[in-house]
Amino acid sequence: MDIEIIVGSTLGSAEYVADELEALLKEQHQVKIHLDAEFSELKQPAFWLICSSTHGAGDVPDNLQPFFQYLLEQQPDLSAVSYSVVAIGSSSYDTFCGAGKDLDQTLNKLGAKKLKERLEIDVDLEPVPEEPAASWLESWKNELNVS
Numbered sequence: 495m496d497i498e499i500i501v502g503s504t505l506g507s508a509e510y511v512a513d514e515l516e517a518l519l520k521e522q523h524q525v526k527i528h529l530d531a532e533f534s535e536l537k538q539p540a541f542w543l544i545c546s547s548t549h550g551a552g553d554v555p556d557n558l559q560p561f562f563q564y565l566l567e568q569q570p571d572l573s574a575v576s577y578s579v580v581a582i583g584s585s586s587y588d589t590f591c592g593a594g595k596d597l598d599q600t601l602n603k604l605g606a607k608k609l610k611e612r613l614e615i616d617v618d619l620e621p622v623p624e625e626p627a628a629s630w631l632e633s634w635k636n637e638l639n640v641s
């Protein structure tokens with residue numbers, strides 16, 4: 495299956511998580527990591543794995559803003575897309591994982607099919623965010639072979 499890993503990151507935590515998930519998926523799938531996701535370059539139909547931290551006050555990181563704004567403004571039909579979201583944030587903020595929540599809601603609204611419930615990683619509790627992300631993916635990645 496084609497898998498597009500879409501990364502929102504400022505200092506690299508979410509990028510490390512994306513690299514780890516790519517390593518777990520690439521034996522069985524065609525996987526591409528997008529650090530500056532452009533809507534027109536993303537395959538459809540495909541599984542989109544969003545891997546994003548949160549910045550500002552609940553905001554999507556700058557590198558993912560053009561993609562996010564495109565979705566909000568153009569409202570493309572995403573019914574050929576299935577997706578899951580890995581949200582990385584700090585529970586010291588009221589807007590914990592706000593970007594992941596917004597991206598999840600937006601994809602859902604545009605008709606994309608959620609394959610697994612969002613994973614939220616609290617960096618205050620998880621010094622190595624790749625670890626919970628890897629366990630989460632391992633627990634269900636076989637389902638990607640049949641979908």
Ligand SMILES: Cc1cc2nc3c(=O)[nH]c(=O)nc-3n(C[C@H](O)[C@H](O)[C@H](O)COP(=O)(O)O)c2cc1C
Pocket residue numbers: 502503504505506507508509547548549550551552553555582583584585587589590591592617
């Ligand atoms: C200026 C700043 C603002 C942040 N705002 C939020 C926030 O609103 N909600 C949240 O859950 N985490 C917030 N965080 C925590 C980051 O999401 C967390 O440190 C994450 O690991 C950063 O990952 P990245 O390096 O991939 O961007 C903020 C961090 C910084 C430095």
